[in-house]
Amino acid sequence: MESIAKVFREKKLKLTPQRIAVYKYLLSTTSHPSAEVIYKAIQEDYPTMSFATVYKTLKTLTSVNLVQELNVGEGNFRYDANVDAHPHIQCIECGRVDDIHNVSFENLNSVVSEFSDYTVLSNQIYFYGVCGECKSKNISR
Numbered sequence: 001m002e003s004i005a006k007v008f009r010e011k012k013l014k015l016t017p018q019r020i021a022v023y024k025y026l027l028s029t030t031s032h033p034s035a036e037v038i039y040k041a042i043q044e045d046y047p048t049m050s051f052a053t054v055y056k057t058l059k060t061l062t063s064v065n066l067v068q069e070l071n072v073g074e075g076n077f078r079y080d081a082n083v084d085a086h087p088h089i090q091c092i093e094c095g096r097v098d099d100i101h102n103v104s105f106e107n108l109n110s111v112v113s114e115f116s117d118y119t120v121l122s123n124q125i126y127f128y129g130v131c132g133e134c135k136s137k138n139i140s141r
């Protein structure tokens with residue numbers, strides 16, 4: 001809690017209960033929830049918080065780089081409190097989004113720089129597939 005206050009102070013963000021609630025929730029999960037999912041998850045503790053507020057809060061947290069906004073190609077964004085560049089994979093059956101660990105894409109920017117006349121600053125890598133759970137469901141069907 002104290003560290004959240006510190007992080008917010010560094011970002012010159014006012015410490016509002018809404019911002020704390022949304023950020024705390026995102027820190028507690030690696031499931032890359034959408035605004036809708038976050039709204040439902042914190043509703044029990046913050047019944048007066050509207051969806052619009054959750055959405056606005058996410059935009060604020062994204063703008064100061066506390067939260068990463070992911071566009072996996074759905075109509076809505078997913079959110080991640082891990083703002084380091086890391087690749088993601090989405091299940092085409094159930095829609096879950098996971099981080100990919102232990103595979104390094106760090107040299108990709110310089111490789112792409114070599115093959116184009118751009119100076120590459122960042123990248124977003126998304127993979128698509130069928131997750132373990134969906135795979136086992138399909139087998140037992």
Ligand SMILES: [Zn+2]
Binds near residue numbers: 092095133135
């Ligand atoms: Zn799945």
Ligand SMILES: [Zn+2]
Binds near residue numbers: 088098
């Ligand atoms: Zn992630």
